[in-house]
Amino acid sequence: MNFCSQCGEKVRFAVPQGDDRPRHLCDACGTVHYQNPRIVAGTLPVSGSKVLLCRRAIAPRKGYWTLPAGYMENAETTQQAAARETLEEACAEVSLANLYTLIDLPHINQVYMIFRAELLGDFGAGAESEEVALFEEHEIPWEALAFPTIEQTLRHFYQDRPSGHFPLHTGTVTPEDRERYFGSA
Numbered sequence: 001m002n003f004c005s006q007c008g009e010k011v012r013f014a015v016p017q018g019d020d021r022p023r024h025l026c027d028a029c030g031t032v033h034y035q036n037p038r039i040v041a042g043t044l045p046v047s048g049s050k051v052l053l054c055r056r057a058i059a060p061r062k063g064y065w066t067l068p069a070g071y072m073e074n075a076e077t078t079q080q081a082a083a084r085e086t087l088e089e090a091c092a093e094v095s096l097a098n099l100y101t102l103i104d105l106p107h108i109n110q111v112y113m114i115f116r117a118e119l120l121g122d123f124g125a126g127a128e129s130e131e132v133a134l135f136e137e138h139e140i141p142w143e144a145l146a147f148p149t150i151e152q153t154l155r156h157f158y159q160d161r162p163s164g165h166f167p168l169h170t171g172t173v174t175p176e177d178r179e180r181y182f183g184s185a
């Protein structure tokens with residue numbers, strides 16, 4: 001951030017009085033521009049024994065497989081965000097079940113919230129997907145998944161499925177986890 005979104009003057013990056021970390025500060029109008037983590041909401045859509053995955057048509061990780069998920073918008077609930085992203089990326093209507101994985105990514109200021117969901121009907125590739133398909137467990141492209149959050153969610157799912165019990169799992173993606181997907185640059 002270079003300029004204040006309130007008044008248009010230049011901002012500086014410094015620790016405000018009484019605070020403990022640097023923020024973008026506007027000396028002209030006194031605004032402190034706080035930046036906070038973003039929520040990525042999505043679903044794990046299931047149809048019978050199969051799981052729906054989307055092959056990404058956009059960067060980052062174009063061509064790799066993901067669960068439908070994306071940034072939450074203002075004025076919607078996390079469930080609405082998860083269902084909307086599933087409709088946009090997989091053209092799929094779903095019935096949401098419980099929140100299944102809650103994964104912190106503190107090094108990139110994101111929180112993933114993935115809900116279990118039942119696929120209700122047809123699906124297809126949305127604008128951000130090259131391809132959308134259903135996978136049996138042995139067909140999951142583990143080496144071609146887009147993000148560590150997706151791998152963690154799928155691994156929990158296949159560990160839980162024999163018991164039929166799907167409790168909430170919390171986790172963290174470390175920089176090392178991310179490096180395996182994105183390289184170290």
Ligand SMILES: [Zn+2]
Nearest residue numbers: 004007026029
């Ligand atoms: Zn200002």
